[in-house]
Amino acid sequence: MSICRLLISCPDAHGLVAKVSQFIFEQGGNIKEAHHHLDDDNKLFFMRIEIDSMTLNCSIDEFQKNFQKVAKTYQMSWRLSDASYQKRILIMGSKATHCVADLMHRDHEQELDGKIIGVLSNHNHLSKIAKWYEVPSVHIPVNQETKDDDLAKISNEIEKFNPDVIVLARYMQIIPEELCDKYREKIINIHHSFLPSFIGADPYQKASDRGVKLIGATCHYVTSNLDEGPIIEQDVIRVDHADSREDMKKMGQDVEKITLAKGLQYHLQDRVIVFNNKTIVFN
């Protein structure tokens, strides 16, 4: 089966669902799945519709062109994506391997709605795993003294990889503002705390110091405000007084890798709409 996904955000209006579903029907499209969300405070309507594109009586290009009239009438922000297109995933990592190995294995088993096209790292710890999975890896160290040059090299490499989505799999470096802007809502980070608690460095130490009874992980889009981008997915696990910072770090790895994989998969399946620094996740 061939699927395309229509995502819409627009001011709430009478007859919206009727109009859109009527339009899809007229193009011959069969609706496989549909999610709506009305933001009552802001009077905004959000929709995600999966259409069986085999049933369309027109090409996807024509569908897009025809839909523009509807979109204009209702002041829609919208996008249509072809589910058969495998989004190009670039992984950026550092020393920690757990998230990278986990994503690589999912890619290998074809569980992701996308494909990993490269690994870019500021340490050399990931090259072995990348090699196993036959994924090109690039090693660009970032040093305080040569930071501007290093970041320029990184930008350059990213451009060469031409990714659709960049995954910071415990990359541990701040991403320059231009990159954040250029890949807006396309850079996904895993932060090893239950945000907004414990922003910044060494959240497990902070969690241990505060004596929390649960630790967590947060998968979010990267913005230029560190750890403050829109949250896609979060999860937690229970800890107790006997768990040291080192224990938490180990235990947290499982939450990190699974939360990242979930959040990434939502993104790859076009399930996420960002509004007001928050996400609507149609899952």
Place this chain on the structure above:
Amino acid sequence: MSICRLLISCPDAHGLVAKVSQFIFEQGGNIKEAHHHLDDDNKLFFMRIEIDSMTLNCSIDEFQKNFQKVAKTYQMSWRLSDASYQKRILIMGSKATHCVADLMHRDHEQELDGKIIGVLSNHNHLSKIAKWYEVPSVHIPVNQETKDDDLAKISNEIEKFNPDVIVLARYMQIIPEELCDKYREKIINIHHSFLPSFIGADPYQKASDRGVKLIGATCHYVTSNLDEGPIIEQDVIRVDHADSREDMKKMGQDVEKITLAKGLQYHLQDRVIVFNNKTIVFN
């Protein structure tokens, strides 16, 4: 705001969503919330739509009448319910008070989309709580020797209460088949295990004997097959080797009361469609 809820089950067909949303639009109805589910194996489509009934240009009765044509064309099973109607809840209980007290308090705080109209019990433990909350309570003991008479009395009392939904809040008695049939998908039970594990009596003993590491509770519709009706909601909590059957019983009470309240609320809000002894819960 005034809301009505349209629930539909029918064979999957091209243009279904378009047809239904177009119909609602033509009656002036504004869609506040919509959920769909396509059962691919059985080629069945399920829908739940919340409509702002204030915007309708016809009465709800007329809406129903007009919709019959659409429903017939697509062989729909459907129902339309007025959210302003407070469903009449009859609680049946026994000795345990935790679920009853919890539901009573929710009712008192007007958290339920319905109202508790009575308590029917085979022991006298619940009358005090019922009195506090000014809810009529009836005490009908069930004895082995007089079982048929007792059950007839119970049926009679239920009829007098004329409930929309019956909640077995740890009632611990088997419900006669005629009652199950008469109140099909209208009797909700809380079973104190994670079904299908530990069907029948004393599931905490069984959980303790088997040495499981999580215990749970299951909220389900009652059918004549004990503990085998469609599951509405389930949850679990962690236990360990130090927890005796008595500990589990205590710990389990919190899961029971919250799982029951959740499942009941889904029912009261017309979020549940039963198909093939399973539930679709649009939440």
Place this chain on the structure above:
Amino acid sequence: MSICRLLISCPDAHGLVAKVSQFIFEQGGNIKEAHHHLDDDNKLFFMRIEIDSMTLNCSIDEFQKNFQKVAKTYQMSWRLSDASYQKRILIMGSKATHCVADLMHRDHEQELDGKIIGVLSNHNHLSKIAKWYEVPSVHIPVNQETKDDDLAKISNEIEKFNPDVIVLARYMQIIPEELCDKYREKIINIHHSFLPSFIGADPYQKASDRGVKLIGATCHYVTSNLDEGPIIEQDVIRVDHADSREDMKKMGQDVEKITLAKGLQYHLQDRVIVFNNKTIVFN
């Protein structure tokens, strides 16, 4: 069975467990349950031992007296408590009833290792529930203009109740520093967020604004630093984009009441030792 609980904190030392268990053995005491915790960073040892006091060949007073020598040798902070003593619980509340009703019902069913001896409230919403459960309730409004007088009245009332533990069941008022000091590690609060996220007022609004995917509740000892006291217990539940602040508030009530009840019960059973603004919970 009659139980006493021995809680010990002291610098780690060779032979500690041997010494303590040998001492208990010599007094004829049988150990029913024992928990240890070694804080490696601070080289501190914590112990909780449940002793069957029926087996003691001396009175509890003598046991205490005799133990002082051991305690002195190892520089122990320690306490011995008689489990048969029902700790006196004073509840302080405001408008919200869910935590109060839940605790009252647990008390009524004798699930708590303590007894509720009074309700003190700054609004009149709780008097009805208190009356049902035959618990004295006092209503002391707190107004900005008469705050000092009001707080003096409250202190006075608390003194009259002579509680062993004070539970702030969504009391929503700041507790004066002298009270915090006087009832150090004896005032338990439930905060309606997963601390340290969303300290202060209206955490559900803040959670909604930040777009978190889980909301939580935190049961902690009250110190003069608002929402920064030692955490006893925490829990979370999942929310999504469709859940408004009001939805979160409702959903959160279940986590609040259960987390509070758990944390309180740990305290009542002398399972909690506070160290470094963190708790060791032996459960």
Place this chain on the structure above:
Amino acid sequence: MSICRLLISCPDAHGLVAKVSQFIFEQGGNIKEAHHHLDDDNKLFFMRIEIDSMTLNCSIDEFQKNFQKVAKTYQMSWRLSDASYQKRILIMGSKATHCVADLMHRDHEQELDGKIIGVLSNHNHLSKIAKWYEVPSVHIPVNQETKDDDLAKISNEIEKFNPDVIVLARYMQIIPEELCDKYREKIINIHHSFLPSFIGADPYQKASDRGVKLIGATCHYVTSNLDEGPIIEQDVIRVDHADSREDMKKMGQDVEKITLAKGLQYHLQDRVIVFNNKTIVFN
């Protein structure tokens, strides 16, 4: 630091803890961690003590020898294990790779208190992963017609590997009774359901058919009764009506791999005592 772990099961007796801790003290041993459990129904006492073996004034062999007297007096079943010994782990798998890849990565990152020494598989899907991690792998197909021979070969290979623990990482074949007996409490299986629900083949299909709202995984010791061995660890995740058997299978993989890793780690750290087909897990 060098640690040894003393595990004891025996009839409850007065002064047990005193005797054991006194003994350890006399050998110069410092207790780092201790857990007790009293099974009240069976009047049995279970203990796990971590001793800093560097502080011992005798060899571990002498400690063992000396302890025999104590053990005899109290009719103890006991074992002493040296934490520095890396238990030899043999993985048996089939087509599914998720658990194997996850364990291999943990081994590679030295997170396990043991080392993987081989992979034995009835299909050839795991050889690539084994090769990456430089672990010997053996491929022994099991066919209905040649089953006895195949099983003999497997037994033979296992003997050659000489493992301390065998992990069935979704091996999907029944283990012959002799092997179960020979490696009693040393074969760990991951079953892809929340046992005792959905014993046997294709539990995700059964879960889907029954319409449960949570699916789970169970890590247990293998006995000759299929899926009925002592449970070490379990966990669950939420599913809903939209999740097909295939979705559950995918979602379940994360629970499977983490539950298996947890259960295995408990075993490797000698945290598990089996009694009455149940486990005491001191964690």
